[in-house]
Amino acid sequence: MEKSTDKMSVRESWQVFKYIFKFLLPFKRYFIWAFVFSVITTALASLMPFVLSVFMDSYLTPMKATDQIIFYFAGLYLLLAIINSIAFFFKWNYLQNGSIFVNQYIRKKVYGKIHQLGMRYFDQKPTGWLITRITNDTDLFDFWQTLFNALTSVLSIVIAFVALFVIDHKIALVMLLILPLLILAVIIYQKVSTKVYQAMLAKRSELNTKLNEYISGMRIIQQFRQESRLGNEFEKTNDEYYGYRKKVIQINGILLSPLVNFLMAISIVVVLLMYSNRSLHAVVEAGLIYAFISNVQIYFNPISGLMDSLSNFSNGLVASSRIKTIMEEQEFAPKQGSESSVSKAPLIEQGKIEFRNVSFSYDGEHQVLKNISFIVNPGETLAFVGHTGSGKSSIINVFMRFYEFTEGQVLIDDQDIRTFTKEELRHKIGLVLQDSFMFVASVTDNIKMMNSQITDEAAKEAARFVQADHFIKDLENGYETKVIEGGAAFSAGERQLINFARTIVRNPKILLLDEATANIDTETEALIQDGLTNMRQNRTTMAIAHRLSTIKDADQILVLNKGEIIERGNHDELLELNGYYADMYRIQTLQKEL
Numbered sequence: 251m252e253k254s255t256d257k258m259s260v261r262e263s264w265q266v267f268k269y270i271f272k273f274l275l276p277f278k279r280y281f282i283w284a285f286v287f288s289v290i291t292t293a294l295a296s297l298m299p300f301v302l303s304v305f306m307d308s309y310l311t312p313m314k315a316t317d318q319i320i321f322y323f324a325g326l327y328l329l330l331a332i333i334n335s336i337a338f339f340f341k342w343n344y345l346q347n348g349s350i351f352v353n354q355y356i357r358k359k360v361y362g363k364i365h366q367l368g369m370r371y372f373d374q375k376p377t378g379w380l381i382t383r384i385t386n387d388t389d390l391f392d393f394w395q396t397l398f399n400a401l402t403s404v405l406s407i408v409i410a411f412v413a414l415f416v417i418d419h420k421i422a423l424v425m426l427l428i429l430p431l432l433i434l435a436v437i438i439y440q441k442v443s444t445k446v447y448q449a450m451l452a453k454r455s456e457l458n459t460k461l462n463e464y465i466s467g468m469r470i471i472q473q474f475r476q477e478s479r480l481g482n483e484f485e486k487t488n489d490e491y492y493g494y495r496k497k498v499i500q501i502n503g504i505l506l507s508p509l510v511n512f513l514m515a516i517s518i519v520v521v522l523l524m525y526s527n528r529s530l531h532a533v534v535e536a537g538l539i540y541a542f543i544s545n546v547q548i549y550f551n552p553i554s555g556l557m558d559s560l561s562n563f564s565n566g567l568v569a570s571s572r573i574k575t576i577m578e579e580q581e582f583a584p585k586q587g588s589e590s591s592v593s594k595a596p597l598i599e600q601g602k603i604e605f606r607n608v609s610f611s612y613d614g615e616h617q618v619l620k621n622i623s624f625i626v627n628p629g630e631t632l633a634f635v636g637h638t639g640s641g642k643s644s645i646i647n648v649f650m651r652f653y654e655f656t657e658g659q660v661l662i663d664d665q666d667i668r669t670f671t672k673e674e675l676r677h678k679i680g681l682v683l684q685d686s687f688m689f690v691a692s693v694t695d696n697i698k699m700m701n702s703q704i705t706d707e708a709a710k711e712a713a714r715f716v717q718a719d720h721f722i723k724d725l726e727n728g729y730e731t732k733v734i735e736g737g738a739a740f741s742a743g744e745r746q747l748i749n750f751a752r753t754i755v756r757n758p759k760i761l762l763l764d765e766a767t768a769n770i771d772t773e774t775e776a777l778i779q780d781g782l783t784n785m786r787q788n789r790t791t792m793a794i795a796h797r798l799s800t801i802k803d804a805d806q807i808l809v810l811n812k813g814e815i816i817e818r819g820n821h822d823e824l825l826e827l828n829g830y831y832a833d834m835y836r837i838q839t840l841q842k843e844l
């Protein structure tokens with residue numbers, strides 16, 4: 251569970267900081283150069299008032315300023331200003347680029363980590379939550395800026411104080427008395443703002459989750475007229491987010507720049523009073539006062555800027571803790587034993603499948619598969635039937651290595667499935683799901699899945715093989731027709747035929763059909779059946795059947811109930827048994843006749 255900064259101990263915060271700081275190290279040269287140029291700009295900012303001070307006290311006040319001296323000091327000041335501007339440009343450029351590169355690096359690492367996690371992790375995390383983690387939480391641009399500004403602020407304070415000490419060490423020591431007040435202000439702000447910031451970030455994450463859910467389910471929302479109810483829920487969450495945002499603004503308005511500026515004003519008043527008192531007994535040079543007050547401002551300005559960005563630090567520390575949580579997540583996809591020695595890993599050549607006393611649980615407590623055993627010989631078709639929740643899809647999930655089974659053994663060609671590489675399993679096993687997801691690309695690219703190693707001709711041949719060519723060639727641009735999001739312009743059957751082609755173009759040895767005919771329309775039903783017949787030729791097939799009429803020719807049918815096999819045999823044998831399968835078949839036949 252994620253912790254907010256107000257619940258994290260100092261030690262935990264330090265651990266999070268050390269962890270996220272490691273991502274900066276590959277790009278440290280950008281920040282080093284930014285720091286070098288920052289030293290130059292800070293030094294010049296403190297030096298430039300001295301130039302004017304010398305001009306005022308040595309030439310302007312005693313009326314000794316000639317045209318040559320005026321041009322000399324003007325040129326010197328202009329030169330320092332130009333150097334300062336150039337140094338500031340390079341500092342800004344290196345800092346911005348370094349921060350951007352670190353952000354990209356972190357986002358790439360988190361995205362890569364997401365792909366390593368097992369399906370169980372995604373079962374537990376909402377999509378909107380994950381999107382927030384990958385997009386918002388990896389955007390630590392302001393966090394890196396704050397860290398750098400903190401470092402340069404310390405440098406500016408030190409340089410400014412040295413300048414103050416050189417000008418007048420007695421008054422400079424008085425400025426040190428203000429420092430504890432500034433530190434106290436920082437501590438108070440950090441405590442007050444952190445809790446509000448945490449609530450605000452939580453509401454932002456909730457907003458992203460709701461948006462993702464509402465947009466994904468827009469058809470259902472409009473179908474059941476839920477716009478008003480969900481609109482009210484979204485407005486409530488949005489108002490709560492606005493409320494926390496408003497509190498942040500109020501806290502910043504009181505405890506940030508106004509407080510620092512007030513302390514700076516007090517310091518300037520103290521300086522003026524001390525110089526005024528001194529002027530009663532001796533001559534006080536105006537240029538000296540100007541240089542001192544200028545460096546007092548340089549002394550306070552970085553503190554003001556640092557306090558303004560403290561909220562970014564709190565935000566970044568929270569985001570960093572979430573990144574750390576994801577990167578340290580151990581819910582990995584099941585490992586394949588031979589991934590470290592690919593050359594010695596076995597290959598799937600025959601396609602024989604065997605389950606030996608396999609048991610499986612999604613949550614580690616409630617078993618959804620109990621002692622499952624069966625054999626599918628090469629080229630045969632095995633079908634699973636049963637009501638929702640009987641364990642049919644769980645068998646496919648286990649076989650595809652989406653989840654790790656808890657007991658028993660799964661074998662392919664008499665080899666433990668764990669000994670095959672993931673690449674071999676994905677290449678030799680073709681999975682066709684009930685719902686076909688299509689990408690915003692051409693029909694050809696959707697069949698090839700953007701794999702450059704598959705030729706366009708191979709994609710077209712696969713489409714012809716599964717009977718998808720019949721409707722694709724009639725499209726306006728044929729195979730180059732652009733698919734809109736989700737393939738909404740195609741019927742369910744047409745999307746499924748493209749899905750068949752996507753699977754068959756890789757020429758798998760084993761075919762898995764997860765209720766692949768459940769949502770097809772009558773227009774393409776015949777094409778779907780012909781496509782399935784072609785696909786199953788010379789392939790070992792395991793199919794989850796919704797329509798029992800589609801698996802009448804299966805070599806073996808397993809009837810599941812509550813995770814257990816209660817009947818097995820072919821279609822005719824199960825009808826003769828007159829049990830669970832026979833009842834299901836009679837009901838479907840009667841419904842079809844009606």
